[in-house]
Amino acid sequence: MIEVAVTIALGCLGLAMALNLVRLLRGPTAADRILALDTMVINAIAFIILFGIGQMSAISFEAALLLAMVGFVGTVAYSKFLLRGDIVE
């Protein structure tokens, strides 16, 4: 039962990341692309966690935690660059 649910949810998340890719390529503004990348990182976190459930391995937890931190820093850096033209002032 859980395997079926994990498979369906992985399909949903793959479709969601494809939709994010559509928004990332279409734009139209730079902020849209940042938002699409941010959403894609969050979907990737969910994807990794579901993969860990399917494989019964606890190793994927560290990957998800690292991706959460790096994704947030990346989003803030992109936005800061658009706002100020510089990241670390």
Added chain:
Amino acid sequence: MPIVLDLLIALLILTGGAFALIGSWGLVRLPSLMMRLHGPTKATTLGVGGCLLASMLHFAVHGGRWSAHELLIALFLFVTAPISANMIAKAYLHRRNVLRDAEEGAPLPPAPPHAGWATFGDGGTAAKRDDQGR
């Protein structure tokens, strides 16, 4: 009893996947960026929350270890999602109002009377001046 727990885990996983899909669908379908911010920041964090709860329960029931370290990710995401949404909205407003090279989407709601929409740390006075001069 394990059947009930398995059902609960499967339900949480399906809820998480469905919410992530709905959030990304909203990201594609909604008409302007200020509306597009709503899809991911609400639905996707709820989707990740469902997946994390399912992971906690699953490893407690089937892995034989009880740990709450998945809550770390959930806490971190819930703390950072509003901040990144605010930063993206500020970048959008800045490029739209100050640099004027963004799309003309839905009109912004009126700013408070004493200032414009603040994006650059000056309280929005530059954007307000610009609006009056136009």
